Amino acid sequence: MTLTRPASLTDAFLQRLVSRVPSTSGGTWKLTEVYTGEVLVELPQSTPADIEAAYAVARTAQRAWAARPLSERLAVFKRAHTLFLDNAQTTTDLIQAESGKNRRMAIEETCDPVMVMSHYLKRAPKLLAPVKRGGPVPFLSSSTEIRQPKGVVGIIAPWNFPFATGISDSISALMAGNAIVLKPDNKTALSPLYGIEMLEEAGLPKGLFQVVCGEGPDVGPTLIDNANYVMFTGSTATGRVIGERAGRNLIGCCLELGGKNPMIVLEDADLDEVVQGALFGAFGNTGQICMHIERMYLPASRYAEFREKFVAATEALTIGASYDFGPDMGSLVSPDHKDRVASHVEDAVAKGATVLTGGRARPDLGPAFFEPTILEGVTRDMLCGVTETFGPVVALHSYDTVDEAVALANDTDYGLNASVWGGDLATACQVGRRIESGNVNVNDILATAFASKGTPSGGVKQSGVGARHGDQGLLKYTDVQNLAVLKKQVMGARPGQDYDAYVKSMIGGLRMMRKTRIR
Structure with missing residues (x-):
């Protein structure tokens, strides 16, 4: 089948987007269309000197931006809200081309910045308003809490949701009066670059939102050393390095890191609903969601029934490269990542696990496609038993008691997301509270928690520090001044x-x- 690239993705359009990236070295990185492996555009690569210059421009713009009344800053995002919705299809084309995900996941990703804008447009005026309180001497003293912007925030965005993280994490920081220097992943720089273009069309001052590109070890240290605060989404290993460097610089950071997320099914759950949820939990975004499910725990009395239903539903999924809403699942982000996912499956099989369905790469569909895969008999001595696979691979386990299921769910170094399914909501919620996880969804996989923008979302244990969303998601980008009289x-x-x-x-x-x- 010949794949037709969307008409919106013209060479001139793509070149305009990447022209924003500073590069005095002349080096470039070949940004490819994942479905085919064809080069879309040569992405400029930034040097440490380019990054320092970007920070200098951002600092100058930030001082003027912070001096504006909050109402003027928020007006930019009211206009941007409309622009983002009007141009959602073009954004979706970019996300698909650079990441390989299916169109459903791509269009849903475009909704996230709009939801974040909507929430903080309502909440920011109260959160950023001065709060006057009493002082130590009644009637004769007072103390006022004043929120000041940090300055320039460095954001390091991952490749799995480049638009949602690159833009959404910037919105509350910008509303608070900060400037941004963003480093997207080389593979997925186009959609956040388009998001910045739309923000500037809405009135965001030019120079306030800078983008630098390059491989992490080349640009990361300079990015962190010049920042007043760092927001990072990615692996736990990289998060440790960023956290250590931020600590040495005495700046704050927020880190959303890896997960090995469990799902517990209780005996009274509706299995047909569970199966539908499990399909998204395991295979949504081709398994490349920080909060997706990699471990499923089923009561022994219903294990065989669920396995049969889930395997049949998985084998009915359609996989393919398409810019329409046809395929249920798209590609992995790159051939290298496909090889990593395959190595986890191969290791599990070599150590005694059984593949119930899937387990193979699909080069006939494209260079980075891998089948949705269900494993049985996975143990902790296997890579996929303890390490985040981050692909369309899930392991089924049975349990005899709920206490056993909770203990198995908590038997991990991670704690980002969990899912509990049951007919009795009170009981399911009680089980959810026992799971060591920053997010727990009852009768859902992840969307209910992540889309609740009024409540903080973050990880515990080795899944991160800090949170996005909620009041914390804006206040973390501010310093507190205590003005006492x-x-x-x-x-x-x-x-x-x-x-x-x-x-x-x-x-x-x-x-x-x-x-x-x-x-």
């Missing part, structure tokens, strides 16, 4: 007053404040 000099002994008498008076005053609840 004393109207009259009363803090201390009066001239000539005996200090013992002063102490007695002070203690009496503290007792009175406690009784009268004066603060």
Whole structure:
């Protein structure tokens, strides 16, 4: 089958997008269409000097941006909200071309920045407003909490959701008065570059949102060393390196890292609904979702029934390269990643696991396609038993008691997302609270938690530090200034007053404040 590239992806359009990336070295990286392996555009690669220059421009723009009234800053995002929706199909074309995901996942990714804008347009005025409180001396002192922008935020975005992370993580930082220097993955730089173009069309000052490109070890250190705060989404191993460097620089960071996410099915669950959820949990975005499910725990009494239904539903999935809504599953992001996923399956089989369906690469469909794969008999001595595979591979396990299922779900170094399915919601929620995970979805896989923009979303254990979304998702990009005012000099002994008498008076005053609840 001949694949026709969308008409929106003209050479001139793609070249315009990448022309924003600074590169004094002249080096480029071949950004390919994943479905075919054909080169889409030569992506400029930034040097450390380019990154330092980008920060200098961003700092100048940030001072003027932070001085604007909040209402003016938010007006930019009201206009951007409309632009992002109007151009969602073009964004979807870019996401598909650079990442290989199917169109359903690509169009859903375009919704995330719009949802984030909508939430913080409502919430930012309250969160960023000064808050006046009482001081240590009632009526004569006060203390005001003032939120100041950090300065320039360095964002390192992953390849699995380049538009959602590259743009969404920037929105609240920009609203708070910061500038951005973004480093997208080389493989998926086009969609965030388009997002920045739309933000500038909506009125974001040019220079405020900078993009630099390059391989992590080449550009990462300079990016972190010049930042006032770092937001990173990616692997736990890289997160450790970023966290250590941020710590040495005494700057804050937010790290959303890896997961080995479990799903527990209770005995009273509706298996038909569970199967539909499990298909997305294991194979949505070709398994390349930080919060996707890699371990499924089924009650022994219903294990065989679920296995039969789930295998049949998986084998009915369609896989392919297409810019329409036909295929249920698309490609992995690259041939290298396909080889990594295949190595996990091969290791499991060599150590005794059984492939119930799938387990093979599909070069007939494209250079990075891999079948949706269900494994049985996976143990902790296998790579896919403990390490995040990050592909369309899931392992089935049975349990005898709920306590056993919870213990198995928690038997991991990670804690990003979990899923619990049951007919009795109260019981399912009780089980969910016992799971060591930053996100737990009941009768859903991940969307309910991640799409709840009013509640923080992050990982525990080795799945991260900090969170996006919720009040925390904006306030983390600010510093707190405590502006304290004393109207009259009363803090201390009066001239000539005996200090013992002063102490007695002070203690009496503290007792009175406690009784009268004066603060």
